Amino acid sequence: MNIDPKQLTKLVSYMATFxxxxxxxxxxxxxxxxxxxxxxxxxxxxxxxVLWVKETLxxxxxxxxxxxxxxxxxxxxxxPQLRLESNRHPFFTKIRDRIYIDNHKVIDPHMLKLxxxxxxxxxxxxxxxxSLDNRHKNPHCKIDLHTKGFSYADNMxxxxxxxxxxxxxxxxxxxxxYFYLNVATKSHKLFxxxxxxxxLPSFDYKFERIAPVIAGW
Numbered sequence: 001m002n003i004d005p006k007q008l009t010k011l012v013s014y015m016a017t018f019x020x021x022x023x024x025x026x027x028x029x030x031x032x033x034x035x036x037x038x039x040x041x042x043x044x045x046x047x048x049x050v051l052w053v054k055e056t057l058x059x060x061x062x063x064x065x066x067x068x069x070x071x072x073x074x075x076x077x078x079x080p081q082l083r084l085e086s087n088r089h090p091f092f093t094k095i096r097d098r099i100y101i102d103n104h105k106v107i108d109p110h111m112l113k114l115x116x117x118x119x120x121x122x123x124x125x126x127x128x129x130x131s132l133d134n135r136h137k138n139p140h141c142k143i144d145l146h147t148k149g150f151s152y153a154d155n156m157x158x159x160x161x162x163x164x165x166x167x168x169x170x171x172x173x174x175x176x177x178y179f180y181l182n183v184a185t186k187s188h189k190l191f192x193x194x195x196x197x198x199x200l201p202s203f204d205y206k207f208e209r210i211a212p213v214i215a216g217w
Contacts (some may be wrong), residue, residue, distance in 0.1 A: 003059050010114035011056050011122075012038070012095055019126035020053065022096040025088065029090065035088040036096045041068055044080040048200045049125060054084055055195040107154035112161035120162060121198035123147075130209045141210035143191060145170065148178035155179045166194050189217045 003011070016022045020040040039056055042050050044067070048082045054063045068083040086092065098108040127146045132139055139189050147155055152172060159181055169184035183191050192207065192214060199207070207214060 002084075004055065006114070008056070008059055009095075010116070010119055012091070012113070013099065013108060013114065013142075014055050014059075014119045014122040015040070015056070016092075016095055016101050016113065017107070018123050020084075020098070021105070024096070025194045033131070035090050036089045036092040038063075038084070038086040038092050040084040042084075044082050046125075046200075046202045047082060048202050049085055050082050052200065057086050061089045072073040087148050089098040104134040105149060106160050108151055111155070112157060113214040115165040117166060117194045118198045119197040120166060124195050125199060128206060130206045132210050132212065134212065138213045140185075141188065141192065142175075143183040143188060143210075145181040145183070148180050150178045150179065150201055155181055160188070166190070168194060188213070192217070 016038060019042065020038060022036045024036055024200070025034050037045050038053075040050065040053055050065055054065055057063045063086045064081055064086060065084045068081040070078050070081070097112060099105055123145055129142075129144045129146055132144045147158060150158070152174075155172045159172055161166050163183075164171055167187075169187040170181040172179055172181045172182060174180075196207065
């Protein structure tokens with residue numbers, strides 16, 4: 001598929017910030033002039049997302065997808081994973097310069113200007129979670145965005161961008177020393193209607209968990 005430059009920047013920025021990453025080649029210093037590559041590890045059951053990333057990145061350079069070996073020796077039976085790797089390219093180096101500071105991933109202000117329903121759906125697929133409390137007559141659900149790898153300031157900036165671009169209210173919550181976003185109850189229906197058209201089938205289970213509440217909207 002052919003994607004215009006602005007759309008491509010948006011997709012790659014959000015894909016790289018949430019679950020994926022743009023990395024300096026092994027054994028190269030962060031300030032090396034060698035270009036970066038995009039890498040994504042994800043469960044094989046989410047192959048539709050991996051293939052969507054692959055199709056997107058092929059507008060830039062060649063991409064490979066293969067089964068990811070589990071090198072752990074703890075005896076734990078993990079679910080099969082896929083690993084996506086792109087060729088090195090200046091585009092990824094430019095993205096890395098925006099989303100990494102001192103080798104630590106941050107929320108890029110330019111990326112927030114590109115926030116829309118599709119971008120929010122990427123965050124939800126990669127880092128979103130839902131739960132249902134049905135102990136009462138009227139079941140109550142939670143929708144969280146597990147953005148715990150980012151600072152309080154980054155989460156506040158992301159929350160503001162989501163509201164400004166979609167009208168969805170989120171609040172910054174703290175768990176231990178980490179911060180994350182919780183979708184306000186009053187925005188649950190709007191959140192569902194906003195992101196559902198962009199959520200790939202393998203992630204439908206996240207909404208199936210709160211189906212009793214969705215059915216009442």
